[in-house]
Amino acid sequence: MNTRDHAARMLGWRLKQAGLPTPELDARLLMRGVTGASEIEMIREPGAFITAAEEAVLASFEARRLAGEPVARILGRREFWGLEFAVTPAVLDPRPDSETLVAAALDLLRGIEAPRILDLGTGSGCLLLAVLHERADARGLGVDISADALAVAQRNAVDLGLVPRAEFLQADWTAGVAGLFDLVISNPPYIASADIAALDRDVRDHDPRRALDGGADGLDAYRALALALPPVLKPGGHAVIELGIGQAAAVAALFEAAGFATTRTVADLAGVPRVLVAGLAPAKRRKG
Ligand SMILES: C[S@@+](CC[C@H](N)C(=O)[O-])C[C@H]1O[C@@H](n2cnc3c(N)ncnc32)[C@H](O)[C@@H]1O
Numbered sequence: 388m389n390t391r392d393h394a395a396r397m398l399g400w401r402l403k404q405a406g407l408p409t410p411e412l413d414a415r416l417l418m419r420g421v422t423g424a425s426e427i428e429m430i431r432e433p434g435a436f437i438t439a440a441e442e443a444v445l446a447s448f449e450a451r452r453l454a455g456e457p458v459a460r461i462l463g464r465r466e467f468w469g470l471e472f473a474v475t476p477a478v479l480d481p482r483p484d485s486e487t488l489v490a491a492a493l494d495l496l497r498g499i500e501a502p503r504i505l506d507l508g509t510g511s512g513c514l515l516l517a518v519l520h521e522r523a524d525a526r527g528l529g530v531d532i533s534a535d536a537l538a539v540a541q542r543n544a545v546d547l548g549l550v551p552r553a554e555f556l557q558a559d560w561t562a563g564v565a566g567l568f569d570l571v572i573s574n575p576p577y578i579a580s581a582d583i584a585a586l587d588r589d590v591r592d593h594d595p596r597r598a599l600d601g602g603a604d605g606l607d608a609y610r611a612l613a614l615a616l617p618p619v620l621k622p623g624g625h626a627v628i629e630l631g632i633g634q635a636a637a638v639a640a641l642f643e644a645a646g647f648a649t650t651r652t653v654a655d656l657a658g659v660p661r662v663l664v665a666g667l668a669p670a671k672r673r674k675g
Pocket residue numbers: 478479480481482485507508509510511512513514530531532533536558559560573574575576577597598599
């Protein structure tokens with residue numbers, strides 16, 4: 388019989404030989420997925436054995452990883468903002484960079500009681516559900532054009548115990564969205580169509596095309612959102628929008644042209660401007 392620790396190390400070594408970028412991390416995550424062990428259990432109990440059945444599952448996971456399937460796709464789940472999200476082929480695999488958007492959204496919500504949040508292109512629901520998890524007084528609506536993606540978001544809302552405060556709607560951006568929101572968040576598709584073929588195969592072959600393709604220059608969704616957002620935001624409300632690398636100036640210009648009074652960017656941990664924060668002017672006070 389093999390120990391968990393030894394099997395994980397050997398798997399990490401084989402993934403490294405195959406040239407995968409994060410072999411040790413992948414190996415530990417796959418081992419945890421097979422055995423159900425937490426990271427703490429993996430550290431505390433290095434001598435724990437794995438069964439023959441677990442070894443067989445691990446071997447099948449290894450073959451899939453070597454064939455280019457991302458770990459989150461193999462396990463069917465991904466950690467984001469410290470929470471577990473189910474992922475299926477219908478949704479984008481949530482990216483750590485998008486946690487910058489969650490942090491920016493939470494900053495803006497400080498001081499707003501019982502805020503209403505709209506998440507456009509919700510996918511797995513990771514952005515909206517992370518915000519609702521942090522703000523127990525908030526409610527939100529997640530919109531996606533894909534019914535299959537919405538089924539995943541709904542399941543994640545159930546698993547995280549956020550159902551009463553999270554609702555979902557199948558729509559083309561804001562079409563059919565009723566009411567006004569304090570904050571709109573969105574991570575739209577922003578890859579230029581011609582660049583998709585050159586993406587890493589983890590992304591190109593496994594994330595849904597609709598989650599990636601931003602049209603000829605990558606800006607189609609931003610154009611639509613800039614025009615669609617002012618009518619669904621309260622006066623003084625904000626939009627918090629994820630940006631692709633190098634898109635900040637062009638997207639800020641689109642939002643300013645659509646009537647947003649202020650724009651600024653927030654950088655991710657690598658220093659890349661990753662999020663645009665665009666604010667509507669507050670309501671004018673009536674004189675007298
Ligand atoms: C980049 S993914 C973001 C998913 C998730 N919010 C995240 O950050 O991981 C973009 C999402 O927008 C959705 N989408 C694309 N076009 C849309 C449209 N016209 N209306 C609504 N959703 C759309 C896609 O189905 C996809 O789920």
